[in-house]
Amino acid sequence: MNTDTLPGTRKLALVAAVFVLAPIPIAGSGYGVGVLTRVLLFALFALALNIVFGHNDQLFLFMGGLGGIGAYTTALVADTVGVTAWLALPVAALVCGIIGLSVSWISARRRFTVILISILTLNLQLVFAEAFIGARDLTGGSTGFPYELFSISGIAGAVGIPTKVVLYYVILAFLMAAMVLYIWLINSKYGMAFEAIREDEAAAESIGIDVVRYKTIAGFVAGVIIGIAGTLLAREATYITPSIFTFLAVDVIALVVLIVGGIRRTYGPIVGAVVVEAIEAFLSNYAADWRAAIFGALLIVLFLYFRSGVIVTIRDLLEAYDLVSSGGSGGGGTPAETEAE
Amino acid sequence: MLEVANVSKKFGGLVAVDGVDFEIDRGEIVGLIGPNGAGKTTLFNTITGVLDPEEGSEITFNGEDLLTLDTHEIARSGVLRTFQIVRVFGEMTVLENAAAGALFGTDASVSQENAQRRGREALAFVGLEDKADMEARNLPIAQQKQLELARTVASDPDLVLLDEIASGLTPGEIEALSNTIRRLRDDRDISVFWIEHIMDAIMGTADRIIVLKSGRKIAEGTPEAIRNNEAVTEAYLGADNS
Numbered sequence: 001m002n003t004d005t006l007p008g009t010r011k012l013a014l015v016a017a018v019f020v021l022a023p024i025p026i027a028g029s030g031y032g033v034g035v036l037t038r039v040l041l042f043a044l045f046a047l048a049l050n051i052v053f054g055h056n057d058q059l060f061l062f063m064g065g066l067g068g069i070g071a072y073t074t075a076l077v078a079d080t081v082g083v084t085a086w087l088a089l090p091v092a093a094l095v096c097g098i099i100g101l102s103v104s105w106i107s108a109r110r111r112f113t114v115i116l117i118s119i120l121t122l123n124l125q126l127v128f129a130e131a132f133i134g135a136r137d138l139t140g141g142s143t144g145f146p147y148e149l150f151s152i153s154g155i156a157g158a159v160g161i162p163t164k165v166v167l168y169y170v171i172l173a174f175l176m177a178a179m180v181l182y183i184w185l186i187n188s189k190y191g192m193a194f195e196a197i198r199e200d201e202a203a204a205e206s207i208g209i210d211v212v213r214y215k216t217i218a219g220f221v222a223g224v225i226i227g228i229a230g231t232l233l234a235r236e237a238t239y240i241t242p243s244i245f246t247f248l249a250v251d252v253i254a255l256v257v258l259i260v261g262g263i264r265r266t267y268g269p270i271v272g273a274v275v276v277e278a279i280e281a282f283l284s285n286y287a288a289d290w291r292a293a294i295f296g297a298l299l300i301v302l303f304l305y306f307r308s309g310v311i312v313t314i315r316d317l318l319e320a321y322d323l324v325s326s327g328g329s330g331g332g333g334t335p336a337e338t339e340a341e
Numbered sequence: 342m343l344e345v346a347n348v349s350k351k352f353g354g355l356v357a358v359d360g361v362d363f364e365i366d367r368g369e370i371v372g373l374i375g376p377n378g379a380g381k382t383t384l385f386n387t388i389t390g391v392l393d394p395e396e397g398s399e400i401t402f403n404g405e406d407l408l409t410l411d412t413h414e415i416a417r418s419g420v421l422r423t424f425q426i427v428r429v430f431g432e433m434t435v436l437e438n439a440a441a442g443a444l445f446g447t448d449a450s451v452s453q454e455n456a457q458r459r460g461r462e463a464l465a466f467v468g469l470e471d472k473a474d475m476e477a478r479n480l481p482i483a484q485q486k487q488l489e490l491a492r493t494v495a496s497d498p499d500l501v502l503l504d505e506i507a508s509g510l511t512p513g514e515i516e517a518l519s520n521t522i523r524r525l526r527d528d529r530d531i532s533v534f535w536i537e538h539i540m541d542a543i544m545g546t547a548d549r550i551i552v553l554k555s556g557r558k559i560a561e562g563t564p565e566a567i568r569n570n571e572a573v574t575e576a577y578l579g580a581d582n583s
């Protein structure tokens with residue numbers, strides 16, 4: 001562990017470069033850029049889930065609802081205060097952070113198990129979903145309203161590239177910032193505390209770790225990221241409706257992305273998002289009618305055979321067939337260490 | 342240093358600890374013995390804030406009321422413990438386990454480099470330095486218990502509570518452990534409160550021994566006095582104990 005420089009800076013820079021270049025071959029295709037943007041957005045949701053669930057055993061199943069709170073709050077603050085969405089977004093992120101913090105604080109104080117937290121947050125998800133539809137004056141009800149904040153079209157006009165591509169880069173910047181935050185967090189004292197708490201809460205307390213405090217911090221950080229991701233999700237859709245923020249539309253996908261990519265792996269959310277969005281895109285092009293059914297079946301297969309994430313499974317396979325030399329601790333089991341080499 | 346007065350703990354109708362009083366001073370190694378189910382571990386749990394004792398119980402450490410503190414705060418005030426059923430962080434390395442003790446066991450902010458250095462030192466203290474990079478779960482259970490000890494030592498405690506740390510060791514290893522425990526006191530100025538069933542280990546090391554039976558303190562004194570105490574002999578003969 002090195003505290004001076006961020007571990008794995010080069011790897012992150014490489015990943016960033018790939019995503020910076022990715023839109024170029026398909027720049028003409030609004031659809032292609034849309035798929036790439038969804039990859040970034042769900043990597044962002046899954047990253048938040050990785051912190052709060054992967055590292056902290058707090059299964060947040062209200063990412064859709066919380067993301068919706070972020071999106072509506074950004075729009076409402078921008079509208080009522082009359083400021084740019086760039087100033088409204090931090091306020092919305094803070095609101096979501098405080099909601100995440102409160103949920104984690106209550107759960108940790110009452111020593112909720114992962115099941116209880118998931119039930120609590122799923123209930124909140126339903127409450128938020130109802131509220132989005134019910135608070136018609138603020139949200140436009142189920143018909144919603146156009147969502148074209150952040151004056152991105154202005155930038156796009158000035159630079160001469162499509163709005164969708166500019167938005168893609170904006171979201172990429174947020175994702176990379178979140179990745180830097182994640183890598184720093186997991187390699188810091190916080191990461192050590194998270195790991196200790198996840199492995200054995202009683203032992204963690206016995207050596208002086210304030211379990212409630214660290215879980216609450218994780219809830220706050222995840223809440224902030226989810227709030228931002230939700231806002232960007234609505235911006236990508238250019239129109240906000242409650243249907244964007246349902247359990248099925250956000251939470252299920254983010255959870256699948258995280259599991260497929262590999263829980264507690266630094267690049268798990270990104271790898272998982274690429275795999276899941278590729279499958280989604282393929283199915284909606286070639287098997288639209290059967291999309292949901294095939295997607296469901298695929299998920300079962302992925303859960304059964306790729307439980308520790310595709311990265312680990314593929315590496316193990318390659319090693320088994322001697323295609324690559326085994327690198328250190330490449331064995332099966334759980335990917336406990338975050339790889340940040 | 343540690344003052345325990347009138348401490349009781351009930352589980353439903355069962356009185357696991359029953360009005361126990363004692364003190365532990367700086368520089369002392371105090372043994373805690375008693376038949377299975379006597380309430381020894383429960384007493385540790387009340388001292389470390391894992392369990393709340395009954396009304397009227399008093400536990401203070403260096404004048405501070407431990408009953409108002411949470412478990413992690415008690416650890417930070419200098420009272421660290423090991424567990425009867427071992428609780429290392431299995432997926433971390435041996436060194437990371439010890440470093441975690443240094444990182445979180447004090448109120449002072451400790452850098453990660455510093456924590457690693459102190460972790461290494463603590464591993465050397467218990468003789469685990471050559472296992473530093475192993476995953477902790479791959480250690481034999483008896484060594485995991487030594488690692489728990491190293492984890493407490495790394496945080497530079499004032500008092501450690503050891504719960505059957507010698508179980509599973511060979512006679513030679515018990516001798517080494519007894520030495521380590523004496524060095525805790527002599528070199529590190531750490532007091533020790535030690536639960537043990539292996540009489541040879543504890544009788545040869547402790548300055549003073551407290552005997553618990555059915556939650557009550559039935560005797561307290563030097564190992565010599567305890568050996569010759571009739572109530573104690575009876576407790577052990579009466580309770581079918583190995």
Ligand SMILES: Nc1ncnc2c1ncn2[C@@H]1O[C@H](COP(=O)(O)OP(=O)(O)OP(=O)(O)O)[C@@H](O)[C@H]1O
Nearest residue numbers: 352355357375376377378379380381382383384425
């Ligand atoms: N959490 C609990 N809930 C209910 N009963 C408990 C609990 N913990 C301990 N007991 C009971 O309290 C009594 C004292 O248990 P304790 O574990 O303190 O004994 P001990 O002296 O440590 O025994 P051993 O030498 O076997 O470790 C026993 O009868 C035990 O069954």
Ligand SMILES: [Mg+2]
Nearest residue numbers: 381382383425
């Ligand atoms: Mg016990």
